[in-house]
Amino acid sequence: MAPAGLDRLPYPRIWAVDFEFGVQPGERPEPVCLVARELRSGELIRVWQDELYRLDRPPYGTGPEDLFVAYFASAELGCHRVLGWPMPERILDLYVEHKAQYNGVPAPAGYGLLGALTANGLESIGALEKQEMRALVLRGGPWAESEQNAILGYCQTDVDALARLLPIMAERIDLPRALLRGRYMAAVAAMEHIGVPVDLPLLEELRGRWDELKIGLVEKIDADYRIYEGTTFKLDRFIDYLTRSNIAWPRLPSGRLSLSDEAFRDRGRAHPQLGPLRGLRHALSQMRLHELAVGHDGRNRVLLSPFGSRSGRNTPSNSKFIFGSSAWLRGLIRPPPGHGLAYVDWSSQEIGIAAALSGDLRLIDAYQSGDPYLTFAKQIGAAPSDATKASHKTVRDQFKAVVLGVNYGMAENTLADSIGQPVAAARDLLRRHRETYRRFWWWAESAVDLAMSQGEIQTIFGWPLRVGMEPNPRTLLNFPMQANAAEMMRLACCLATERGIQVCAPVHDAMLICAPLDRLEADIDAMRAAMAEASRVVLDGFELGTDAEVIRSPDRYEDPRGAVMWATVMGLLEDERRVVA
C-alpha cells in the first residue's frame, strides 16, 4: 500500500531515481550506476555501469503518466543526456521543493538530502557513510564486485530516502508549480551538457605562463614602489612607502588603511605618482583564471546551482564559470569552426517587469520607448523631447543611476555619491521618480507591506521568500523584479532547450547559444521568440524586447569593458613568447 501523501500525486507510476556518477572539472558526468523504485508497486530496478551504457532508454517510463522524482534532478538528468536518454516529461525535484520551503530562513540541517530528511523528522544514513561512498565512486573504476554492491546499496539508500521523504513533502507541495521548477532542472541538464566553447589552446598557454605574466606585470611597475613580495601586496611596505613619500591615507572605521580602488583614485588626484600602482592593483585583481572548468573538448561546464539564490537565480561558482570571471576573460569564448554564438539578453528586463507588474502607464511608456532612462528625463522636463543617448549622455547617466537604484531601494546619500551630485539633487531626483511613477511606488511598497504582514512574498509562479527575523526591506522591494526575472529566465531556458536550441549557458538576463553558421540566424530568431514568449507568460501578455550580440567563427567574444585588459594580457603573452623564442 502506497503511503497517503502519494494520493496527492495523480500519476499511475512514481519513480524515485538516483544515479551515482563520477565527474571531472569541465567534463560531463560518467554514470556509474542507477537505482530506481516505483513507489506504488514497490518495484526495484538496479543497473550497473556496463549494462547502463547498453540501454538506449531508461528502464522506467518518461511520459506524462510517469512521475520522475529525484533530489537535485539536474544530476540524474545529466546522466540521461550522456546516455542519450529522453528527458522525463514530469519531474519533481525534492531538493528544489526543500529549498523553497526554507528559502530566506535557515534550514534546520542544510539543503542536502540528509538535511531534508532531518527537517521532515526522518532518520537518515550517516553523513560519514555518504562521504565515504561518494569518495569510492569518485575514485573511479574498476570496482571490485564487493565495491559494486556497496555502491549500488548506497545508491539504493538514497532512493529509499526519497521514497520516505516524498509522502511527507507531497502534503504541502504545490504540484503544478513544483513541476514547472522540475522542468527547469531538465533545461539545466541540457545547458550543463553543452557548455560554453572556449579557445582551449590559448587558455592552456595562458595557464602555463600565468605566474610569469603576473610577475612580469609586477616587476615592471613595482620597481618604483617596492611594495610587492612576489605578487603579494604587503601592507607594511605600503605604509613605509606612504611615510617615505609623505602621503596621508584614508582609514577604515576599523583603523586599517583603506585599500579600495576608490581610495587609490581619490589620493591619486593629489599624488599622481600613485597612478601606475593603482593600475597594477587593478590588473592583478582581474588576473584570475586557474579554476575555469574546461573539459577536454574545450567546453566550460559548471554546476549552474539552480535556485541557489533567495530570488531563485542560479549561483554558479564565479571562479569556475567563464561568465563569473572578469569581463575581459570572455575573450576566451570562441565558437567552434563552422559555428556561431549569440549572446541574447532582455533589454532592461527588471524595469520592464516593474512596469508590467505594477501597471504604471508612465513606466510602461518609458520602457517601451526603448530608453527608459532618457525617457524619464524627458517625462520630467530634464531633457528635451529630441534628446538622444549621444546628445545628452550626462543627463542620461544620471537618470539611469536613479532608475536602476530605485529597483534596489537606493537612498539619497548613495545616489548622490554615484552620480557625483549634492545630496539635495539626489533627493530631488528620487522625489521626481516617486511623483512620475506613483503607481509603481504604490505597487512596490504594497508588496513590501504585504510581505511583512504575511511573513512571505512570492513570484507569480510561487517561488517563495520567507521573511526572516530581521528582514531587509530593500530585499523585499527588489524581490518582485529579480525573482520574477529569474522565473522568466527559467521558462525561456525550458522553451529554448525543449525546442532543440543549443543553449550554452544562462547569465541571469541573457543566454548564450551556439549553432552551425547556416542555422545561426534561425536559431537566434527562435531564441528571441522563446524569450519573448517567456516574458508574455510571466507578465500576463506584456512582451519584453531582446538584443543579440553575434559572434561568428573564427571571431571571439569581445566585451568592451574588457578590451584594454585583453590587449594588455595579450601583449604580455607576446613578450613572454619572445623571451622563450
Add this chain to the structure above:
DNA sequence: TCTATATCACCC
C-alpha cells in the same frame, strides 16, 4: 601552519 575575518572586486 592553518583558519577565521574583514575587505575588496567582480558578475547580473
Add this chain to the structure above:
DNA sequence: AAACGGGTGATATAGA
C-alpha cells in the same frame, strides 16, 4: 545604525 538587491571568491592579516 544604516540607508544598493542578489551572488562568489581572492587576498591580506590576525589569531589560534
